[in-house]
Every structure is written in structure tokens, then in C-alpha cells.
Amino acid sequence: MRVLFVALLLAACASDPASGAPEALPPAPMTLFDFDAPDAPTWTVEDDTVMGGHSNGRVEVSGGTLRFTGTLVTRDGGFSQTRAQRRLDLSEYSAVELRVRGGGRTFQVEVHDGAQIDGKDVARRGDFPTTEDWQTVRVPFSSLGATVHGEPVEAEPLALDAVESVALYIADGQDGPFELEVDWIRAAE
DSSP states (O other): OOOHHHHHHHHHHHHHHTTTTTOOOOOOOEEEEETTTOOOOOEEEEGGGGGGGGOEEEEEEHHHHEEEEEOOOTTTOOOOEEEEEEEETTTTSSSSEEEEOOTTOEEEEEEEEEOOTTTOOOEEEEEEOOOOOOEEEEEGGGGOEEETEEEEOOOOOGGGGEEEEEEEOOOOOOOEEEEEEEEEEEEEE
16 A cells, blocks of 8 residues: 555656646756767867967877867967767757866867858857866857857757767967866766
């Protein structure tokens, strides 16, 4: 009898009182990149040298973390990024979360869905701060700004069911060395 009572109580708590139907639970966070995984995708670097700049970045995965390091030079450019190609359906999620540390500089996460305007890729990026200590940062998809070559543009909403790649980006306007360590990246409600 006690088991039946507990089962009925749980069912009542999990249902929508208006419809009598069970409420849908939010999806559990989905790990996008775990740097301990042997099948982790390759991360590549692109710097402002593609447009005559002088920044340089490096990326390595070691000891279960991704390390994105280099030197930012704002003259004639001022950016460096590392990117991994990976097809993802993030339509059940509202944000990307990262466990990071980075010495106080501001980085950006980019989620790319293949959108283009006039044949140029639309970048959708959102800032996240770093500290000397490990922290989990959250970047809502709704906060990602759309740009083409760094200039804001009006673009269609991000197609979360058609994500093609994720990138980490630095363009904070500060000359000098940078370092970002990433323990994991996940999609979350």
C-alpha cells in the first residue's frame, strides 16, 4: 500500500495539473567536447594573418584539457581562433556551457550553422570572462551576436538543429599573450 501511495504521489507531482499529462523534463546537459575522449575532434587555428595581421595562436589537447595559447597583436587585425568541425543538433538546448580558466581575458564562443550572407560566413559569437581559477561559464544561444568579418549583420536565427562547428575566439583589443584552458564544452537547458 505504501509503495502504491508513493507511486501515485510521484505521478501527481510529475504531471501538468491543467492537462493531466506528465510535464516534460528538461534535457540533461549534452557533452559536446570532452578532452579526455580518445575520439575528440581535431581543433585547428586561424589567425588574423589571413588578412595581413600578426597574431598567432596554438592549440593542443593534453592531459584532458584543450589549451589555446598565443599572442594577440591588434595592429592590422587582432584575432585568433581555434575551431572543431562537428555536426550537432542543439535544438533542445538554450545555451552552451564551458569549464574554463584563462587569466582574466575575455574570450568568445562561436556556434556556426553554415549560414552565409552574400557568400560570406555568418559568425555567431558570445563573450565569456575568464579568471585564474576554473569556473563554469554559460553563454545563452539568444545572446550570440551575428557578424560577417567582424561587422554586425541582420541574419536569420541560428539553426540549432544544423550546427557545423564550434570555435573559441579571442579579439578583446588587448595586445599580448593569451591562454585559455578548457576542461569541457556542453549544451545545456
